[in-house]
Amino acid sequence: MSVIGEESVRGVMFKDINADEDEAQPTEIESLCMNCYENGMTRLLMTKIPFFREIIISSFTCSHCHWTNTEIQSAGRIQEQGVSYTLHIKTKEDMNREVVKTDSATVRIPELDFEIPAFTQKGSLSTLEGLFDRAVAGLEQDQPKRRTTDPKVADKIDQFIQRLKNLKDVQEEFTLIIDDPSGNSFIENPFAPQKDQALSVSYYKRTAEQNTALGIEESEPEQEEENDNDPESMRNEVLVFNTNCPECNAPASTNMKLVQIPHFKEVIIMATNCDSCGHRTNEVKSGGATEELGTKITLHLTDPSDMSRDLLKSETCSVEIPELEFELGMAVLGGKFTTLEGLLKDIKEQIVMKNPFICGDSAVSDTSEKLKLFGKKIDKIMSGEMDVHIILDDPAGNSYLQNVYAPDPDPELKIEKYVRTFEHNEDLGLNDMKTEGYSTEN
Structure with a gap:
């Protein structure tokens, strides 16, 4: 299939999230309930999240025991780099941000020393408030049994649950970190396409252990080292480093690239774009030494x-x-x-x-x-x-x-x-x- 043909098919299959039922009709499949082993109904919806990518939302409901389950799966491939989102939550409105959390993502709240490890929950599409509700529900699930067998542990968990509920109500400022080696998790930026001052996004190269956990075969070390030292790959790479805007002194990013000018020499092109004040600069440096003449x-x-x-x-x-x-x-x-x-x-x-x-x-x-x-x-x-x-x-x-x-x-x-x-x-x-x-x- 051609690239254009593939993109058009994906455009038909994956619709934007829309309240109009004609635009987003789910697919219904009869499936087995894992709670009572009767037949229930699974609904699949293939949709697109703005400024993100395509996902598959599945929802199961059993009419016999009324058990329900929802989860999401990424419709795309595992990304080339892992992603880490750090959100500084200050107001109640921040809890309304949409969140995509895949099953390979780790959620951390440093102020509570709280962590939801990877592969302990199914992927979900919800808000930050829903993410907290899910964490509280998971902690409360076995509390009746703990109060009987180990009351002290149950009391400590009750206290921790109350602290989570206080954070959900944003009674104090805190930080939420979502780290996903697959690169398919997402936290909504309500100011998109402008920069979100409270949200920082960083990308990183996966470790060998993370590749193994994701089921990815690791490349040969000699081949990676050879590619890293390849001058041609350096010419095709755009380096990004943090700097400050020369106009408003706000944090900004500078892009730097090595370019070969035909019949001349290599030069270094540097460009800075400030999201705060809109100031743009570009500069060219010689990639070689001062000529003799x-x-x-x-x-x-x-x-x-x-x-x-x-x-x-x-x-x-x-x-x-x-x-x-x-x-x-x-x-x-x-x-x-x-x-x-x-x-x-x-x-x-x-x-x-x-x-x-x-x-x-x-x-x-x-x-x-x-x-x-x-x-x-x-x-x-x-x-x-x-x-x-x-x-x-x-x-x-x-x-x-x-x-x-x-x-x-x-x-x-x-x-x-x-x-x-x-x-x-x-x-x-x-x-x-x-x-x-x-x-x-x-």
Whole structure:
């Protein structure tokens, strides 16, 4: 079956959770009751949880002994990584969050030193309040027998049950952790797709014991080690690390990826996106060392299609447009991997749109008019109405402009290599850098 065909079939089988009966009709199957061994009825519903995945909900009811049982099963495969949800519960509304707990998940409440081990309960789809009710019901199940055989233990369990009920009523703040090696458990984020400040989600690589418990055959150690050291796998991997937003200082995540630019070298692209204030930044670092020679790239713009050329501007690269008598110093826009059109848009935004001297009380009429005229000229360059030259001068030799005729020479592109001056090396911090013949002696 094709991928498109398989997705369409899954779309027909798995419906979104909906109160409309026409949208979500369960399948009824007559089955044996394990309590009285008479025939009861099992209802199966295949549905989708928003921002999660497909699940199968089963509910059994026996009309003879009135025994009932409900459980869920994941309709997808075991995920590549395990998942751990940590929820800090502060209000009663948090107890209304929907929870998917598979039979392989472990539930912990650190404040009570309470744990529901994996494979001791069937999978369930409920709310956090329902999760607590189920735990209380399990503890109360054998209490009458304990009060007869061991009253002291029964009293301690009664006290613990009362503490669970107090937490269910959120009489104090506490933390709930659901750790599932299969990666198929879930806690609802009521603010989705925005970030939930009270909920943190982390993914991890399963241990050999966890793979064995899930019935997964472990890969050969030599093969895993070989893959970990494979440079190609590193190029395809996006690394994520925690950082702070440069605007609002809220916790954020930075993505980093190694990219090979054709006919050039490897670069490191870093992107940060803040869910709190929406601030976005991207930055490009050279993946190699400082070149022995500086590089000067000159492009004569003759056609609007030149705007789509890929461009890498390092932090040490300056930009010049002689026809406009314009020069942008190094480090003003930082490192960028974009197109020529993207670079010109960034220049216009930096010089014209974000310039404090053309708006508000600081505005000077002559300066404002000159900058607005400069912005119009940038627009003409991007539309191909002006014939200009773009010069990228990088003393570190780590900048790049795409040759659309590669591997043949580009008639409109000129690349010059030059020996750096003392001033260039001083700006790059190379004059005081000594890598040979140094000694640690005073």
